[in-house]
Amino acid sequence: MRIEVTRSGGFAGMRRSWSVQPKGPDEHRWCRLLDACPWDEAEESRPGAVGSPGADRFVYAIETPEHSITLPESSLVGPWRELVEWVQASDGG
Amino acid sequence: MTHFIVPPHLLRRIAALDEESAGPAPTAARRALREIDDLHRFRVAAAKEPTVRPRSAVAARSPGLLAPSRRISDAQCTESLPGVLVRAEGQDPTGDPAVDEAYEHLGDTYRYFAEVHGRDSMDGLGMPLPATVHYGVRYENAFWDGTRMVFGDGDGVIFNRFTASLSVVAHELVHGMTQFVTQLSYHGQAGAIHESVSDVFGALVEQYSRSQTAGQAHWLIGAELFTPRVSGAAIRSMAAPGTAYDDERLGRDPQPATMDGYLDTEEDSGGVHLNSGIPNHAFYRAAVALGGYVWEHVGRVWYDTVTVADLPSDCSFSLFAEATRTAAERRFGSGSAVTSAVEQAWDEVGVRLPGRSQVLS
Numbered sequence: 422m423r424i425e426v427t428r429s430g431g432f433a434g435m436r437r438s439w440s441v442q443p444k445g446p447d448e449h450r451w452c453r454l455l456d457a458c459p460w461d462e463a464e465e466s467r468p469g470a471v472g473s474p475g476a477d478r479f480v481y482a483i484e485t486p487e488h489s490i491t492l493p494e495s496s497l498v499g500p501w502r503e504l505v506e507w508v509q510a511s512d513g514g
Numbered sequence: 515m516t517h518f519i520v521p522p523h524l525l526r527r528i529a530a531l532d533e534e535s536a537g538p539a540p541t542a543a544r545r546a547l548r549e550i551d552d553l554h555r556f557r558v559a560a561a562k563e564p565t566v567r568p569r570s571a572v573a574a575r576s577p578g579l580l581a582p583s584r585r586i587s588d589a590q591c592t593e594s595l596p597g598v599l600v601r602a603e604g605q606d607p608t609g610d611p612a613v614d615e616a617y618e619h620l621g622d623t624y625r626y627f628a629e630v631h632g633r634d635s636m637d638g639l640g641m642p643l644p645a646t647v648h649y650g651v652r653y654e655n656a657f658w659d660g661t662r663m664v665f666g667d668g669d670g671v672i673f674n675r676f677t678a679s680l681s682v683v684a685h686e687l688v689h690g691m692t693q694f695v696t697q698l699s700y701h702g703q704a705g706a707i708h709e710s711v712s713d714v715f716g717a718l719v720e721q722y723s724r725s726q727t728a729g730q731a732h733w734l735i736g737a738e739l740f741t742p743r744v745s746g747a748a749i750r751s752m753a754a755p756g757t758a759y760d761d762e763r764l765g766r767d768p769q770p771a772t773m774d775g776y777l778d779t780e781e782d783s784g785g786v787h788l789n790s791g792i793p794n795h796a797f798y799r800a801a802v803a804l805g806g807y808v809w810e811h812v813g814r815v816w817y818d819t820v821t822v823a824d825l826p827s828d829c830s831f832s833l834f835a836e837a838t839r840t841a842a843e844r845r846f847g848s849g850s851a852v853t854s855a856v857e858q859a860w861d862e863v864g865v866r867l868p869g870r871s872q873v874l875s
Contacts, residue, residue, distance in 0.1 A: 427781065430782045430786070431657070433736070433787070434768075436768075475658050476658045476686075476689040477655065477657035478655075478659075480781065
């Protein structure tokens with residue numbers, strides 16, 4: 422399993438990626454976190470969410486074997502935030 | 515206001531001289547006369563129609579009363595907005611560089627729009643300028659959240675604090691203005707125009723505050739943001755998009771300068787910070803072609819385009835270019851040096867204007 426987070430946008434418009442390939446006992450912990458993310462709800466709200474007011478905010482793309490989602494920074498709360506921060510921390514921050 | 519050292523009657527006499535005996539002076543004099551003519555037309559047009567177009571029925575303040583109302587808050591390293599108010603208009607410096615830079619740079623930005631365009635704040639009606647500093651922990655960004663400007667402290671490794679740069683603070687305030695006066699969506703080419711407008715006026719605010727001409731300005735956006743560890747001059751270059759930085763960790767500045775390098779991507783809201791290099795470079799080319807103080811010619815054209823032209827939410831580069839040409843014609847006249855420079859600039863970056871299929875000579 423590979424989980425990849427790509428951050429784009431922001432004032433600087435710089436692209437940055439982090440990824441993790443959990444194995445062994447770690448994999449179960451990651452699966453629980455992935456299951457906690459509301460993928461279906463986020464998919465439905467995606468167009469409006471990405472077009473939310475404001476400018477220069479980051480945009481996060483999350484890729485897993487089963488899901489692919491793009492989220493505005495303002496939606497990065499709860500399990501989404503936990504997931505992104507875990508991936509970032511696991512890949513050097 | 516522009517002042518010419520050589521009076522017009524003398525310029526006319528020099529312009530009439532023979533080039534073989536008088537060298538380059540007659541050509542320079544003819545150019546100066548054209549600029550005076552452009553300026554005269556602009557002043558006549560400006561007298562006929564107000565620069566500011568209030569979008570509500572609320573009466574604007576009279577020009578003599580224009581003054582900013584800055585409100586700087588401190589998020590205290592959280593991501594809660596607005597944070598604690600730490601410096602309101604007229605209050606003394608706090609000693610916190612982020613707070614005081616935000617206050618001063620918002621003042622510079624307000625002053626530019628008030629003195630050059632007669633505009634009273636983002637909405638043209640004197641609304642307060644709210645900003646929050648110390649957002650998040652080592653947060654490496656600045657943004658406009660739809661109601662306020664927000665600045666991070668940077669990670670200290672790649673980025674300094676974002677308030678350190680006047681062009682960045684002005685960039686964020688101009689996002690607010692663009693939100694108030696246009697319907698531009700923040701995606702694709704319309705979003706790249708949104709971004710470019712913020713860079714254009716970010717550069718102009720800086721040039722105005724430093725009394726710099728087109729030739730003296732560095733045309734960099736965010737020149738103060740990188741730490742010395744980064745191999746780069748700034749975040750973006752309007753003079754040479756794609757060359758602002760080339761760093762081992764960050765890679766190379768990805769901005770295209772012309773339509774040949776246009777990036778078709780879904781990342782970054784459809785490449786808004788990437789393809790903005792194209793309209794940025796068009797503005798730069800028109801500005802340096804005319805020389806002098808840019809806010810007196812091309813800056814006015816862009817301001818009119820944003821505040822007067824009814825740009826659609828999905829505005830394309832071509833539509834925007836056409837709107838700038840129309841604005842240039844209205845301010846300075848068709849066939850004027852300013853209109854020609856604007857047309858030529860769009861042509862040079864590969865954005866086709868209706869009725870223009872070949873490169874101008």
